[in-house]
Amino acid sequence: MSETWTVLKVLQWTTEYFFQKGLDQPRSDAEVLLAHALNLERIQLYLRHDQPLSESELARYREMIRRRASREPTQYITGKQEFWSLEFEVGPSVLVPRPETEVLVERVLEAGTADGARVLDVGTGSGAIAVALARERPAWTIVATDVSLKALLTARKNIERHGVSDRVFLVAGRLLGFMAPERAGFDLIVSNPPYVASKDLPKLPPEVRDHEPLTALEGGGAEGAGTLFAILEQAPRYLKPGGHVFVEFGSDQKDVLVRWMEAAGGYEAFEVFEDYAGLPRILHARSKR
Known part of the structure; x- marks a missing residue:
């Protein structure tokens, strides 16, 4: 028996x-x-x-x-992950959305950006940030970019699933180079870019190191902040005067980012916010008026 x-x-x-x-x-x-x-x-x-x-x-x-x-991530096996109380389709072409990225969404929503704002989400991946913002701010128009066409296909499914395809528009391109700065005029730029240093990749859990897309992890440079610097350097030319930029970064990158921002032009002020674990995680800067 x-x-x-x-x-x-x-x-x-x-x-x-x-x-x-x-x-x-x-x-x-x-x-x-x-x-x-x-x-x-x-x-x-x-x-x-x-x-x-x-x-x-x-x-x-x-x-x-x-x-x-x-050690395949549970989320890739089930094909889904909750973010901002919404269910998102995920797979090996995109990072699994993390709880700390919800802090990024919270801070963007608290920025006081007016209705009718034009928002750019750089490196959208699964589309989690763009969808969360579109659901919370129905009067915003959001352009979401990614260099990975497979990621954009996943983002498209999530955008359609949550009924925001009339306000979130996908564009294939690396960072901000998909359009001329004079045609941009965004009120707000948001990004959770790659920010892991190459030397730190072997230290990552196997679920991340061996399964999540490397292009969405590795940030470039000794500190892993190369992509962060590129976004922050380009952003003022794509923002309206007084526009906002929000980026997520690694908890050990605060000092190098602060030093870079103190030496950078194009911004009138910046601040750093912590995540739910009390670790520095979000940089907010405002372009010169």
């Missing part, structure tokens, strides 16, 4: 297996993957803890366990 695998028994076994594999959140990963395999919400697993799994359900779940044990 074959062994009966209930929801609870499968969760217990998987949690222990993931723990032995050194995963940081073995129970949470087990629950997320099983809920996805059974097309349930996580809370429903506990309402059905004694429900047996069919052979096809077990087979589907085993494949997910195999992928997660190889």
Whole structure:
């Protein structure tokens, strides 16, 4: 007689297996993957803890366990990630949206930019920032760019999914070079650009280092701030006088960014904000009036 695998028994076994594999959140990963395999919400697993799994359900779940044990991100296995209380499609062509990037969205929304603003999202990836801003500010028009065509395809799906395709427009291009500065005139530029130093890539968790797109991680230069500097250097020419630029950066890059901003022209003021963990994470600067 074959062994009966209930929801609870499968969760217990998987949690222990993931723990032995050194995963940081073995129970949470087990629950997320099983809920996805059974097309349930996580809370429903506990309402059905004694429900047996069919052979096809077990087979589907085993494949997910195999992928997660190889350190593939849970979000790539399920194909989704929550950001700003919205569900986004994600995959290997885009970074998984992080909670700290919600701080970037919060700070942009607090900037007091008027209705009818023109906003540029540089390196949009999954489109999470652009969609979140469009949902919160229906009167804004947002141009979202990315150098990766695959990323733009994912962003397009998310933009359409959340009903903002009439206000978020995608453009293929690197940084701000997709249009002439004299035609820009943006009120606000926002970006979560690549900012990992090459020397730090081997230190990243395997979920990030081996699975997320390198072009969205590596920032260039000894400090990993090359892309950040390029955006900040170009931004004043693309902003209206007194316009805002917000960029996310690595928590160890505050000093080098502050030194760069103190020596830079084109800005009248700047400030640094911390993320939810109390780490420096967001730079806000205002162009000269």
